[in-house]
Amino acid sequence: MTGFSLFKFTSKWFFLILIGASLLPIPVMAHAGGLPLTNEPAIIPTWLFVLTGGVIIGISFLFVSLVTHRQLIDNINSYQLSLPFPQFLKPNISILQFLSIFLLIYTLILGIFGPQNPVSSFSILFVWVIWWAGYTMTVYLFGNTWDALNPWKSISILLPSLNHPYPSKLGSWPASIGLLFFVLIEVGSDITYSPYTLSLVLIFYTILTLMGSFVYGSKPWFENADPISKFFRCYGEMSLLTSSKNSIEIHLPGTKLVTGSNTLGLSARHEVLFIITILFITTYDGLISTQFWNKWVLIPLLSLGIPLLIIHLLSLIVGHGLFYAIYHYAIIISHRISGTYISIHSLNIKFAASLLPIAAGYHLAHFTGYLLTFFPAFVYATFHPLSPVPFHPNSLPHWIPLLALIFILLGHICSVWISHCISFKLFSGRLQPLRSQYPIIFIMILYTMFSLWIVTSPLAR
Amino acid sequence: MEKNSVLGLEFSTPRASDPVETCPFCEFIFRERDDLIFHMVEVHSHKCSAKTNEEYRRxxxxxxxxxxxxxxxxxxxxxxxxxxxxxxxxxxLVG
Structure with a gap:
């Protein structure tokens, strides 16, 4: 079977399943604000809303396909606006490092001895609202500052090290497993609402990280094995800003991924797995909060007596494997359609970077409302760290859920463009790069529809 | 057949009997000569001969x-x- 007929065969079945699913008589109306804390019903049915998202991605690919002149693609990607950056505005790194270490210790202590009500706890609000939601946004929007601010790295530099060579076989596996483990703890324990548990996990992570950097040295550990550093480094490549000695350059998001000036150093399958992990965890976080998940997966499995943590562990392993399998399959078909001699392994690695904007868009969509809702509580907790207060969430403007959906679509459109540019870097001529994109765009359309279905699904109570 | 290129890409040809066109400048391999010509002019334009450029235009x-x-x-x-x-x-919406 040739690549193209294989693609046609697969797409035909996918579309049949999709149409079949959309015709199921489920009377669920779209909740454009299925995101946390919002549940205003939209006026169009879910299936139409989800279909529209898929169509937008498909049309964006068609429009992008009109850009086939290599010089034009290079000009678009190299477009940047330089702004002067006076020296006196540059922050003092030592002070910031000291501050980050202080914040780590302060968070740990308040988690153990401070108020245990999550919305009054500085530790909970700082870690989940400010750091995980807000700080991550600054990384993919403005650039990776984690290398400078990482408190564990700052401490490890001060400590002695055995400097054993980091095993190259391990690659990014510890980071991928660490990130999945982090999500497992997030969804399977009370870490998101128990300051005490959060502090215990932070202590565990601190010991593990400092031991790793003690054995292998600070640089190899934080470059390869530390999940958080690698997570921020990947997101940092998406940023709109790049700083040089005396200026700041504003450019299109993800330009560094296309021009090859990124610092990801993608060279092996485990690096691809890490990017897939980033994509998967953002989706999984949303999926498990839907009524669908609770009704059809969680409750039946719990009724069989399977512990919650095991359910999440199995779901993470199966879901992650499924994500990788779908991506890998799309690359195999792309390889066959294009008729290239570049190996599937290399294509796998080269196109993986184009998945990052999707993850960033989904993160932005998922956490914008969350950040805005809980930020006032964080401000209060900062000034009154030891006094618990009742929390009254602010009602968000009605356009916030719409903004979230726009972020998801923008992430996917950005991804379509990056994938298009990478294909023009890898393949010669103008038709071969376009044809190679069919399977990749196809899975992007499916994934967009899946993401939109998640954010429009009613939340589990 | 496995071959590593200077461009950091790994190449593979399904069978030894398959046609292989190799770029003389960077060892990039192609199935068809047309793809090779495109590649040579798009990536190594300053090194290409007049004949290659003419073929590229065609x-x-x-x-x-x-x-x-x-x-x-x-x-x-x-x-x-x-x-x-x-x-x-x-x-x-109407229905």
Missing amino acids: LSLIESNKLFIYHLKICSLIMLTMMALAYIYAFA
């Missing part, structure tokens, strides 16, 4: 014609998709 012209048809199909597909979506919206 192939580009053929590809431009195919691309024109391809773009026409794309424009038609965009219009058809928009119309289909408009109809679906109309039926879904």
Whole structure:
């Protein structure tokens, strides 16, 4: 079977399943604000809303396909606006490092001895609202500052090290497993609402990280094995800003991924797995909060007596494997359609970077409302760290859920463009790069529809 | 057959009997000569001979014609998709 007929065969079945699913008589109306804390019903049915998202991605690919002149693609990607950056505005790194270490210790202590009500706890609000939601946004929007601010790295530099060579076989596996483990703890324990548990996990992570950097040295550990550093480094490549000695350059998001000036150093399958992990965890976080998940997966499995943590562990392993399998399959078909001699392994690695904007868009969509809702509580907790207060969430403007959906679509459109540019870097001529994109765009359309279905699904109570 | 290129890409040819066109400047391998010509001029334009450039112009012209048809199909597909979506919206919202 040739690549193209294989693609046609697969797409035909996918579309049949999709149409079949959309015709199921489920009377669920779209909740454009299925995101946390919002549940205003939209006026169009879910299936139409989800279909529209898929169509937008498909049309964006068609429009992008009109850009086939290599010089034009290079000009678009190299477009940047330089702004002067006076020296006196540059922050003092030592002070910031000291501050980050202080914040780590302060968070740990308040988690153990401070108020245990999550919305009054500085530790909970700082870690989940400010750091995980807000700080991550600054990384993919403005650039990776984690290398400078990482408190564990700052401490490890001060400590002695055995400097054993980091095993190259391990690659990014510890980071991928660490990130999945982090999500497992997030969804399977009370870490998101128990300051005490959060502090215990932070202590565990601190010991593990400092031991790793003690054995292998600070640089190899934080470059390869530390999940958080690698997570921020990947997101940092998406940023709109790049700083040089005396200026700041504003450019299109993800330009560094296309021009090859990124610092990801993608060279092996485990690096691809890490990017897939980033994509998967953002989706999984949303999926498990839907009524669908609770009704059809969680409750039946719990009724069989399977512990919650095991359910999440199995779901993470199966879901992650499924994500990788779908991506890998799309690359195999792309390889066959294009008729290239570049190996599937290399294509796998080269196109993986184009998945990052999707993850960033989904993160932005998922956490914008969350950040805005809980930020006032964080401000209060900062000034009154030891006094618990009742929390009254602010009602968000009605356009916030719409903004979230726009972020998801923008992430996917950005991804379509990056994938298009990478294909023009890898393949010669103008038709071969376009044809190679069919399977990749196809899975992007499916994934967009899946993401939109998640954010429009009613939340589990 | 496995071969590593200077470009940091790994290449593989399915069978030893398959045709292989190798770029003389960077060891990039291709199935067809047309792809090789495109690659040579697009990536190593300053190193190419006049004959290669001439061949590139000829192939580009053929590809431009195919691309024109391809773009026409794309424009038609965009219009058809928009119309289909408009109809679906109309039926879904009225019905």
